[in-house]
Amino acid sequence: MTMPVANIDWDGLPYGLQRAVREHTGRVTGSRPDKGQRSDFNATLETASGLVFAKGAYQPLFAASLRNEAATVAWVSRIAPRLLWRIDVEGWVMLGFEHVNGRHADYRPGSPDLPLLANAVAQLSKVPLPDHVSKGVERHFGGLGAMVGNRLLHTDLHQENVLISGDRAVLVDWAWACKGAAWVEPAMAAFRLMVAGHSIDEAEDWGRGLATWQDGTVLDKFVIANYRSWRQAADHDPRDWKLRAADMAHRWSLHRNMPPR
Template sequence: MPVDRIHWDDLPLAARAAVEHHTGPVLHAATADAGANSGIAAIITTADETLFVKGVPTDHPQIRTQQREAAINPYLPPPCPRLLWHVNVAGWDLIGYEHLVARHADYAPGSPDLPLVARALLELQSTRCPDIGLKRAEDRWSGYAGPAGVEQLAGDTLLHTDLAPHNVLMTDIAHLIDWAWPTRGAAWIDPAVLILRLMEAGHTAEDADAWARGEFPSWAAAEHDAVAAFSEANAHTWDEIARHDPQDWKKHMGRLAHDWVTYWRTQAP
């Protein structure tokens, strides 16, 4: 459920004061264009630093995803922007992050960003998954599973699971952001999620699969039936997303998810 976006000056005075308790007086604030899941997303400048502030009203369902972001941040690999503070006041839940001067990743075929994205994902796969009550993959996708079931999705890898290009910021390395859906599961699930986004950017299913096999040992070693089970569940997930909010890009992702299922069925186990 999207949140109506407001500007920094529209926040209640008490909320702004709570932020400035951590930052000092805000001299300038610019509303960010990207993202639809925050009621405020602003780059703020003080006398000493520039920060990224995001937040949602405390009575909005989206607060659960923001609280997950705050909870997982201390356990993320170093390239992920650090959470600096978290305040809940005047009907708003607000978090402040390090600000990166960066751009969104380019997933197009041949993009020089792709090896850097792969490196960031490999670093994540080698990061210890914290014991903080994360959703388990086999539970998260159980309601969407077909006959193959989802027990094969279980694992102990920390997963991002929402690797859209706007959730990856590029400097000289790739930085994974927007941790609304951290999950514990099999390591190959994030490459499977990334493959759909590569297809969205113009890769064929075959080319995206081949690229992932060359970059991620977890994907190259994934059991055919396990990938089939996830792919079917993920396609059903996108179907539901598009039904509830039929934006063109969501319907397109649903079609790509089914195209991937069709492709995977042709691959020898």
């Protein structure tokens, strides 16, 4: 069974793992924990070789997702932080990334971050599919056939996985990267904008700015599958933000005259 993430701090890591990190970074003089959502360890480390963002996991599901992340980031170096090192010891996987000096994206209406997000999503749509990516995004959406495809997708572009650094949106957290149709990423991102306060029309307009956006029956099908997926997530784990997302997904389907069954 997968336990909730442990959020272990630097001092709580096994000694062999600390030593393996130090072999890459030199002395670690400080650790600033970051509230990650799906890793057992997340922190900016102050080291003899400068700042490094490190994330690690020992629970099998999360460790596997970090292996997926490590393999994927090599393909998206223009829009993601560079992977500096990777450690596999004592059941832990730990990844060290170039530290991004930035802040979380703001998805509220009128935010200057929205065109930067669009640029990053457009760049992602041109990246070839890495060989190791075999899982399809449709499996989270009841196997919806229209979502099947051979494009690399991030699928988790919420505001905390997008860092604004200068005039760029840097996409982090490729742990759940998978493959699917190219229109899926802009559709999922547009939904994130709705949850952050955009009207449905405003968010769809943002999506229309992307060459891979799809409207019509494909989007109608997605909107229903998206609602079912969020409804299931909120029923399973009724935290506020999931209930709000399920409610927004419901409103989107009504807006497109597709009352969900």
